[in-house]
Amino acid sequence: MQGAEKNNMAVNKSxxxxxxVRFENVQKSYDxxxxxxxxxxxxxxKGEFVTMxxxxxxxxxxxxxxxxxxxxxxxxxxxxDDRPINTVPPHKRGIGMVFQNYALFPHMTVAENxxxxxxxxxxxxxxxxxxxxxxxxxxxxxxxxxxxxxxxxGGQQQRVAxxxxxxxxxxxxxxxxxxxALDKQLREQMQYEIKHxxxxxxxxxxxxxxxxxxxxxxxxxxxxxxxxVIQQLSSPESLYESxxxxxxxxxxxENNKLNGVVEKVSKGxxxxxxxxxxxxxxxxxxxxxxxxxxxxxxxxxRIELDPPKGTKNVVKGRVEELIYLGxxxxxxxxxxGNSEFIVKVRNRADKRPLKEGQxxxxxxxxEDCKALDYVGQL
Amino acid sequence: xxKKMSDTAVNNMGTQAQKLAAENNPLxxxxxxxxxxxxxxxxxxxxxxxxxxxMPLVLFIIVSFVIPIGQMLHRGFYNPAxxxxxxxxxxxxxxxxxxxxxxxxxxxxxxxxEDLALARKNREVGKTVGxxxxxxxxxxxxxxxxxxxxxxxxxxITEGPYLDELIAIDKKWDNHNLWRTVKRASNDYTIxxxxxxxxxxxxxxxxxxxxxxxxxxxxxxxxxxLMLSALITFLCFLIAYPVSYLLSTLPLRTSNxxxxxxxxxxxxxxxVRTSAWIAMLQTEGIINDIMVYLxxxxxxxxxxxxxxxxxxxxxxxxxxxxxxxxxxxSVMKTIPPSYMRAAKSMGATNSYAFRKVYFPQTIPGxxxxxxxxxxxxxxxxxxxxLVGGSDGIFISNLxxxxxxxxxxxxxxxxxxxxxxxxxxIFYWMYNRLVGVDKLKFG
Ligand SMILES: Nc1ncnc2c1ncn2[C@@H]1O[C@H](COP(=O)(O)OP(=O)(O)O)[C@@H](O)[C@H]1O
Ligand SMILES: [Mg+2]
Numbered sequence: 001m002q003g004a005e006k007n008n009m010a011v012n013k014s015x016x017x018x019x020x021v022r023f024e025n026v027q028k029s030y031d032x033x034x035x036x037x038x039x040x041x042x043x044x045x046k047g048e049f050v051t052m053x054x055x056x057x058x059x060x061x062x063x064x065x066x067x068x069x070x071x072x073x074x075x076x077x078x079x080x081d082d083r084p085i086n087t088v089p090p091h092k093r094g095i096g097m098v099f100q101n102y103a104l105f106p107h108m109t110v111a112e113n114x115x116x117x118x119x120x121x122x123x124x125x126x127x128x129x130x131x132x133x134x135x136x137x138x139x140x141x142x143x144x145x146x147x148x149x150x151x152x153x154g155g156q157q158q159r160v161a162x163x164x165x166x167x168x169x170x171x172x173x174x175x176x177x178x179x180x181a182l183d184k185q186l187r188e189q190m191q192y193e194i195k196h197x198x199x200x201x202x203x204x205x206x207x208x209x210x211x212x213x214x215x216x217x218x219x220x221x222x223x224x225x226x227x228x229v230i231q232q233l234s235s236p237e238s239l240y241e242s243x244x245x246x247x248x249x250x251x252x253x254e255n256n257k258l259n260g261v262v263e264k265v266s267k268g269x270x271x272x273x274x275x276x277x278x279x280x281x282x283x284x285x286x287x288x289x290x291x292x293x294x295x296x297x298x299x300x301x302r303i304e305l306d307p308p309k310g311t312k313n314v315v316k317g318r319v320e321e322l323i324y325l326g327x328x329x330x331x332x333x334x335x336x337g338n339s340e341f342i343v344k345v346r347n348r349a350d351k352r353p354l355k356e357g358q359x360x361x362x363x364x365x366x367e368d369c370k371a372l373d374y375v376g377q378l
Numbered sequence: 379x380x381k382k383m384s385d386t387a388v389n390n391m392g393t394q395a396q397k398l399a400a401e402n403n404p405l406x407x408x409x410x411x412x413x414x415x416x417x418x419x420x421x422x423x424x425x426x427x428x429x430x431x432x433m434p435l436v437l438f439i440i441v442s443f444v445i446p447i448g449q450m451l452h453r454g455f456y457n458p459a460x461x462x463x464x465x466x467x468x469x470x471x472x473x474x475x476x477x478x479x480x481x482x483x484x485x486x487x488x489x490x491x492e493d494l495a496l497a498r499k500n501r502e503v504g505k506t507v508g509x510x511x512x513x514x515x516x517x518x519x520x521x522x523x524x525x526x527x528x529x530x531x532x533x534x535i536t537e538g539p540y541l542d543e544l545i546a547i548d549k550k551w552d553n554h555n556l557w558r559t560v561k562r563a564s565n566d567y568t569i570x571x572x573x574x575x576x577x578x579x580x581x582x583x584x585x586x587x588x589x590x591x592x593x594x595x596x597x598x599x600x601x602x603x604l605m606l607s608a609l610i611t612f613l614c615f616l617i618a619y620p621v622s623y624l625l626s627t628l629p630l631r632t633s634n635x636x637x638x639x640x641x642x643x644x645x646x647x648x649x650v651r652t653s654a655w656i657a658m659l660q661t662e663g664i665i666n667d668i669m670v671y672l673x674x675x676x677x678x679x680x681x682x683x684x685x686x687x688x689x690x691x692x693x694x695x696x697x698x699x700x701x702x703x704x705x706x707x708s709v710m711k712t713i714p715p716s717y718m719r720a721a722k723s724m725g726a727t728n729s730y731a732f733r734k735v736y737f738p739q740t741i742p743g744x745x746x747x748x749x750x751x752x753x754x755x756x757x758x759x760x761x762x763x764l765v766g767g768s769d770g771i772f773i774s775n776l777x778x779x780x781x782x783x784x785x786x787x788x789x790x791x792x793x794x795x796x797x798x799x800x801x802x803i804f805y806w807m808y809n810r811l812v813g814v815d816k817l818k819f820g
Contacts, residue, residue: 105739117724
């Protein structure tokens, strides 16, 4: 409840436009030949949970390292609480950080690891002990104080790493793929716990991951990176519901693609002639106008088998493959020349079962189909 | 349905039976042989093969390492020079009780004279009167000529009292301590050489005491060897640590190139490297020339940097440096930069992060490197011999002297054995301090 309030506060604050972290036209090159980060602009509000999501090598870690102060920005300025921090050394930025391999000091016990940032700050022994005890309770590891990191399981190490980044009560915490080394079940549990901690403490979190599920479940806002450029920065919902370009549509969730040419535009709806001559209706998102080549994007769960009368798009397709998944059936079809067209059919007793090789009638609403930038041959 | 039920029931009974069997008697395989026996039988072949594979190495170590070292240790205690030359006398003298203060009996001296006369005719290598005289001379310096002189006239002595006859040849025979020393030397096993190696001796009363100050050479040299080795190790550490750090942080291509430079000395002969230092450091050498040219020193004030301790230390630091760099490098290579970054993100300055986070993690490499360099340095021989002069020599040079020049193998062996013990003591202390299982050599 308290967390929800904090989130609301963050949203309110964003309205008054006082961002906590701000990247302004930041560029970064390691070798003077390639720009790893190209003209990055990003505003993060206080208390927000922002995730940088993107494929490996897209420059996410580089952005985080520039924010933490371990890599200088080649161009542009980074602001923290409205102060430019390009010349502030990392140890004076007061930013907590969780590394992918946790970077727990192997020669220290868990308690010593946690006391490290407090010791640095010259805190008294008894205060240190209090803080360490409190934070160990928070991550639910009160018995592990005397252990060495090597004696902990992966999940426990991860918690200690999070605890260490939080113990000195920084306002900003950076996490670089902190769950990458964990197995699926543990990862899901930790996602929840990190989210919980964020809500309880109200810290600002900048989180890096290449896992879209992780990004969607945890974040207030997600910045989708590709090749050093933010492709889209929005809430998880609008990222999925209204992707701004083909890369985002492709990267977030499952997605069917159909290529075509725009023939007519009216009231935000395009008429698109696909390569095999089918006429389809789609929402105009990222195309200029008539004559443009476009790639249509369509979520598999928005396609209906035997659509009701009046559905805008109705086409015929041949069933190529059926995969039984219990709650639904994944049907691979050949639709408008695309043989990788996926349809998710709910598993219902009243529908007659499909067979491989048969033709089926499918349909979808114009609003569920987005006309995006052309990506070329499928 | 019913069938299924009964199946599970049978299964349950089966597992219960097994449990019972395990409690009462050992597990049995399907063909009725106890499981343990069967396992031993099936793994025996594998064990035999592993043994065969290690056999060549085991043999090699025994032949090239265990036997020679065993022999060396033995040689330090065992010196049969007297019993080789005078076999009858060395047995007869055992009957003399030197504690009574009386001289050996006439019978024993008769055997002595006869053996001496016989030995004079013996020309076999290692069994001449000279060999025996040398042996006794170790214990009683200056007594050598007494034996050779007496041996020449021994066949002239035909009847007793033999002591008087011997005294007639040389008055020195009228000396209780001389005979006591002869008796001691007649024993094949002796600790005299170990005493000598520790600057101790038997005094006139047959008690162990310090050697004369003039003869106290081995312990001071051993101490100097340890001190210089420690100094060399420390200097190696000071130089190697930043170098290894640089190597471990540079990109792989650059660090490989630099690593080759570090290893380059390994590819040139030790002799060449040491000689190069002579060219560099001698009074007419390059470094002195440069300093004179720059006016730092006058032409008449050239500094003696070689043929003394300085020369030994400088060239040995250079030669042993790779043994420090390699373990340090291999440890530093495994420390990811994220540790330092984590420390700094938590507010630590560079130096604080280094002291508290980086340095402690390099201790296994430091320990391995210092142990390696220190032990190599203690036993070093060629470099001190070439550039050490008389001041910068190590204990190994004295050992080599005894083995090759004075041919006192027993003393050489005793010194080598003491060196071995010192190294083992250091290793043991090291193990207590650092833990050898924590060392990382590469
Ligand atoms: N220290 C570095 N030196 C040179 N190139 C680097 C360095 N770190 C990252 N890069 C390059 O920058 C690009 C982006 O890397 P990174 O920010 O780590 O991506 P991500 O975290 O999104 O996977 C990659 O092509 C990578 O090879
Ligand atoms: Mg990364």
